[in-house]
Amino acid sequence: MEKASIKILIADDEVDFRNLLKFWLESKGYSILDASNGQEAIEITRRDNPDMIFMDLRMPVMDGIEAIKEIRKFNQEVPIIVISAYVEDPKVKEVLEYGISGEFYKGDDFQKSLVLLESVLKTHKRLKK
Numbered sequence: 001m002e003k004a005s006i007k008i009l010i011a012d013d014e015v016d017f018r019n020l021l022k023f024w025l026e027s028k029g030y031s032i033l034d035a036s037n038g039q040e041a042i043e044i045t046r047r048d049n050p051d052m053i054f055m056d057l058r059m060p061v062m063d064g065i066e067a068i069k070e071i072r073k074f075n076q077e078v079p080i081i082v083i084s085a086y087v088e089d090p091k092v093k094e095v096l097e098y099g100i101s102g103e104f105y106k107g108d109d110f111q112k113s114l115v116l117l118e119s120v121l122k123t124h125k126r127l128k129k
Helices: 015-027 038-048 064-074 090-098 110-125
Strands: 007-011 031-035 052-056 080-084 102-105
Touching: 007 015, 007 038, 015 031, 031 038, 038 052, 038 064, 052 064, 064 080, 064 090, 080 090
Parallel strands: 007 031, 007 052, 052 080, 080 102
Antiparallel strands: none
């Protein structure tokens, strides 16, 4: 599977962060979808069936926790990496039972997001590097 055929959804209400992560991942060859809240993330996941989701936990309209709960009702397999601005975010514990694949902190280097993404994709999609 080529990187360009791998669809990654970035759900985050912070436009600047979302655009930076989107630009970074597109520069690495991935196809990116984006959402500004949990409700949009659910709609895009139903419609476009992304291969992976980066989901912010704190968003307006519908937060990431509720969005993950809803997504898991119709898609148990899609890997979800939660995004948080807080290293010790108590909300992360709330989503563990819904099968998240990892955590990415907004203060981390984007290279860490790429390493995490590729590791999770290998596990879930059995992709070769």
